[in-house]
Amino acid sequence: MKREFTISVFTEDRIGLLNRVSIIFTRRHINIESITASESEVPNVHRYTIVICEHQDLVEKVVKQLNKQVEILRSFLHVNDEVVYQELALYKVPTHVLAEGGEAETVVRNHNARVLSVAPEYTIIEKTGHKEETQQLFEVLEPYGILEFVRSGRVAISKPMKEFKEYLSEIEVASAH
Amino acid sequence: MYHQHPKDAQQIGKMKEVEEQLLKEKGTKTLSGAEAVVKSLLVEDVDLMFGYPGGAIMPVYDALYDFEEELRHVLTRHEQGAIHAAQGYARATGKVGVCLATSGPGATNLLTGIADAQIDSTPLVCITGQVHSHLLGTDAFQETDVVGISMPVTKWNIQVTKAADIPWAIARAFYVAKSGRPGPVLVDITKDAQFGELEFNYKKCESIRSYVAQPKVNPHRVLEAAELINRARKPLVLFGQGVLLADAKEQFKSFIEKGDLPAAWTIMGLSALETEHELNVGMLGMHGNYAPNKLTNECDVLIAVGMRFDDRVTGDLSRYAKQAKVIHLELDPAEVDKNVKTDVAIIGDCKLSLKLLTDAINSNEHSQWKKEFEKLKIEEFNQVINEELFPSEDEPMSMGEVVNLMSEATKGEAILVTDVGQHQMVAQRYYQFKKYRSNITSGGLGTMGFALPAALGAKMGMPHREVVAVIGDGGFQMTIQELGTLFQTQAKIKILVLNNEFLGMVRQWQDLFFDKRYASTEMVNPDFQTIAKGYHLETKKVNKREDLKQAMKDFVAHDGSYLLEVMVGKENNVFPMIPTGASVSDIRLK
Numbered sequence: 001m002k003r004e005f006t007i008s009v010f011t012e013d014r015i016g017l018l019n020r021v022s023i024i025f026t027r028r029h030i031n032i033e034s035i036t037a038s039e040s041e042v043p044n045v046h047r048y049t050i051v052i053c054e055h056q057d058l059v060e061k062v063v064k065q066l067n068k069q070v071e072i073l074r075s076f077l078h079v080n081d082e083v084v085y086q087e088l089a090l091y092k093v094p095t096h097v098l099a100e101g102g103e104a105e106t107v108v109r110n111h112n113a114r115v116l117s118v119a120p121e122y123t124i125i126e127k128t129g130h131k132e133e134t135q136q137l138f139e140v141l142e143p144y145g146i147l148e149f150v151r152s153g154r155v156a157i158s159k160p161m162k163e164f165k166e167y168l169s170e171i172e173v174a175s176a177h
Numbered sequence: 178m179y180h181q182h183p184k185d186a187q188q189i190g191k192m193k194e195v196e197e198q199l200l201k202e203k204g205t206k207t208l209s210g211a212e213a214v215v216k217s218l219l220v221e222d223v224d225l226m227f228g229y230p231g232g233a234i235m236p237v238y239d240a241l242y243d244f245e246e247e248l249r250h251v252l253t254r255h256e257q258g259a260i261h262a263a264q265g266y267a268r269a270t271g272k273v274g275v276c277l278a279t280s281g282p283g284a285t286n287l288l289t290g291i292a293d294a295q296i297d298s299t300p301l302v303c304i305t306g307q308v309h310s311h312l313l314g315t316d317a318f319q320e321t322d323v324v325g326i327s328m329p330v331t332k333w334n335i336q337v338t339k340a341a342d343i344p345w346a347i348a349r350a351f352y353v354a355k356s357g358r359p360g361p362v363l364v365d366i367t368k369d370a371q372f373g374e375l376e377f378n379y380k381k382c383e384s385i386r387s388y389v390a391q392p393k394v395n396p397h398r399v400l401e402a403a404e405l406i407n408r409a410r411k412p413l414v415l416f417g418q419g420v421l422l423a424d425a426k427e428q429f430k431s432f433i434e435k436g437d438l439p440a441a442w443t444i445m446g447l448s449a450l451e452t453e454h455e456l457n458v459g460m461l462g463m464h465g466n467y468a469p470n471k472l473t474n475e476c477d478v479l480i481a482v483g484m485r486f487d488d489r490v491t492g493d494l495s496r497y498a499k500q501a502k503v504i505h506l507e508l509d510p511a512e513v514d515k516n517v518k519t520d521v522a523i524i525g526d527c528k529l530s531l532k533l534l535t536d537a538i539n540s541n542e543h544s545q546w547k548k549e550f551e552k553l554k555i556e557e558f559n560q561v562i563n564e565e566l567f568p569s570e571d572e573p574m575s576m577g578e579v580v581n582l583m584s585e586a587t588k589g590e591a592i593l594v595t596d597v598g599q600h601q602m603v604a605q606r607y608y609q610f611k612k613y614r615s616n617i618t619s620g621g622l623g624t625m626g627f628a629l630p631a632a633l634g635a636k637m638g639m640p641h642r643e644v645v646a647v648i649g650d651g652g653f654q655m656t657i658q659e660l661g662t663l664f665q666t667q668a669k670i671k672i673l674v675l676n677n678e679f680l681g682m683v684r685q686w687q688d689l690f691f692d693k694r695y696a697s698t699e700m701v702n703p704d705f706q707t708i709a710k711g712y713h714l715e716t717k718k719v720n721k722r723e724d725l726k727q728a729m730k731d732f733v734a735h736d737g738s739y740l741l742e743v744m745v746g747k748e749n750n751v752f753p754m755i756p757t758g759a760s761v762s763d764i765r766l767k
């Protein structure tokens with residue numbers, strides 16, 4: 001059975017690594033649902049957060065392939081309840097729908113979204129949450145006319161308490177041999 | 178040897194020597210990037226490389242001009258020839274093969290060899306020139322994104338745009354190429370980096386924090402494996418190139434001898450154990466021997482050593498060794514459970530894990546089980562081998578009889594380099610290897626055109642060994658231009674072309690699975706004798722069986738390169754065979 005996995009890949013800060021990472025997925029015809037790159041808490045260590053929907057045994061093989069790359073420090077595979085994760089969505093709607101009637105305004109409030117910016121013609125609403133939540137708001141706003149919509153990739157933090165720095169020192173010992 | 182650190186003292190000595198020489202010559206350690214490339218290679222103990230010049234790599238060639246003695250460069254006739262030669266060199270010597278090419282077409286011509294080295298775990302450092310860094314991304318003349326293109330087929334690659342980064346990049350390249358599971362590395366150097374200046378301080382790379390070259394062997398797994406092996410009544414060992422890469426010849430032999438374990442090889446593992454060894458039960462896979470394939474589905478414990486369960490070895494995975502407990506000794510964790518689920522995986526260098534495992538198992542004896550191999554071997558001999566090696570007089574010459582004579586004439590002591598096709602299977606099935614690390618073939622990629630340049634590289638790496646390339650008439654023409662390199666270098670290799678005037682292996686499939694519809698497999702060949710003469714090569718063509726023995730003697734006895742072309746049966750097929758999608762135990766003798 002396919003299910004959703006979050007893969008966190010910790011890498012050295014080097015040009016081209018994203019390409020190396022994505023090749024491992026595309027080679028096996030795995031669709032990347034989302035990918036986010038950022039710095040980590042450790043200087044010069046970057047992390048990618050990748051979300052895919054696949055069979056567990058295939059994902060495990062992919063993670064091994066990732067770990068095998070020379071400049072990847074370590075990859076972690078998580079199912080959803082092992083991580084705390086969020087996505088961010090922005091919605092651009094005509095300002096008048098918010099002004100008139102007030103219904104849309106209630107929608108925004110009920111969804112714990114917030115208004116980022118208001119211009120005479122448009123208003124930008126922001127919501128962070130899981131995909132289902134940002135999607136739900138999309139569907140609710142849609143009848144009012146969404147001028148533009150964008151959703152970020154997932155960012156996720158794992159629940160276990162072990163810090164990446166600890167892993168890093170283990171890796172450093174193992175690689176020094 | 179791949180896995181150990183170079184003798185540090187010697188390396189440091191060499192480094193000092195290079196640096197001191199520099200100080201003397203120039204009064205400074207400032208070098209151009211191109212000179213730094215050459216000096217870096219010298220510190221890495223490279224004395225031979227293969228390549229082809231062009232605009233973007235000219236500064237490096239210019240720097241090489243002053244070091245012709247210390248660092249020999251072999252000019253091939255095509256970059257593909259250069260990289261296959263570097264592969265042959267690496268496979269024969271266990272050292273890192275080095276090749277050099279220009280940007281654009283020079284670099285793309287290396288790609289087949291890079292892919293081949295990646296799948297066959299061959300340590301290579303490929304250095305390519307690149308356009309000036311300010312031209313990157315502009316579709317400049319002879320600009321290709323070779324780092325991008327080669328990413329899926331290199332163990333690591335990098336583009337260097339500053340002279341100062343060159344020593345670092347090359348040091349890292351050598352370390353990555355040869356440590357752990359070896360593989361090809363590409364270093365792409367822009368022309369301005371080659372012209373730029375730097376203070377030359379070479380530091381050998383000895384570890385990379387994000388890369389664990391040698392995972393630690395877990396002793397618990399060793400004990401678990403030993404227990405399975407001790408209880409086994411029908412154990413079967415499968416060995417691959419890992420044994421050669423770890424240079425674990427003795428450890429492997431002690432292991433199988435102590436446990437009395439029948440051992441079968443993949444073509445990449447061939448020659449890790451001499452053919453005649455009592456426990457060598459032959460070749461695995463599609464055209465392998467009858468007994469080990471059949472009995473894979475009867476053994477109770479399967480012990481895979483340094484092999485990766487390639488589909489050409491396993492056939493249908495859902496019917497592969499399902500009855501057996503599987504033990505996998507493997508350096509690369511990504512290979513474990515990739516194709517075949519293991520019961521016990523021992524990750525780590527098999528030189529060490531084999532030693533630990535040998536200590537942990539009981540001395541044993543499996544004569545009953547070994548008899549089963551004997552029985553099937555006789556069956557295969559009667560139904561296939563006898564006819565292949567000793568065809569009746571009215572039959573055309575067979576590849577097997579030619580290889581058998583060649584094996585006898587070289588006393589099984591040659592380095593055998595094979596191309597890809599029927600002759601490859603036949604040569605590897607029938608050559609009687611006496612010497613370790615003596616089989617060089619394109620296993621994982623199956624690259625036609627590999628053998629001729631690879632044989633050249635092997636010979637240059639191991640000049641005291643006899644090197645015989647066995648090639649089909651198809652593959653010969655894929656890199657036939659390297660006869661020019663052979664002539665220029667005066668390397669002494671023996672080329673045995675088995676000419677069936679067909680792309681034999683493909684024709685065999687058409688015969689068996691496509692109703693003999695021979696679409697585009699018949700070859701109208703040139704006169705190879707005339708071509709050989711054009712390259713001043715000693716040559717002979719054998720059309721009749723009665724001439725074969727003498728011709729083979731002359732071929733082997735000749736002191737120099739020699740082309741022996743033998744006209745073999747046009748429509749002979751290689752058997753046994755496991756058809757694609759079939760199970761190993763469904764192996765066909767006919």
Ligand SMILES: Cc1ncc(C[n+]2csc(CCOP(=O)(O)OP(=O)(O)O)c2C)c(N)n1
Nearest residue numbers: 598599600623625649650651652680681682
């Ligand atoms: C570069 C390349 N192209 C195509 C193939 C597919 N192929 C595999 S074997 C073979 C036929 C080889 O013919 P030949 O070299 O004459 O050897 P034979 O099989 O007759 O011994 C072909 C075309 C290949 N392996 N490599």
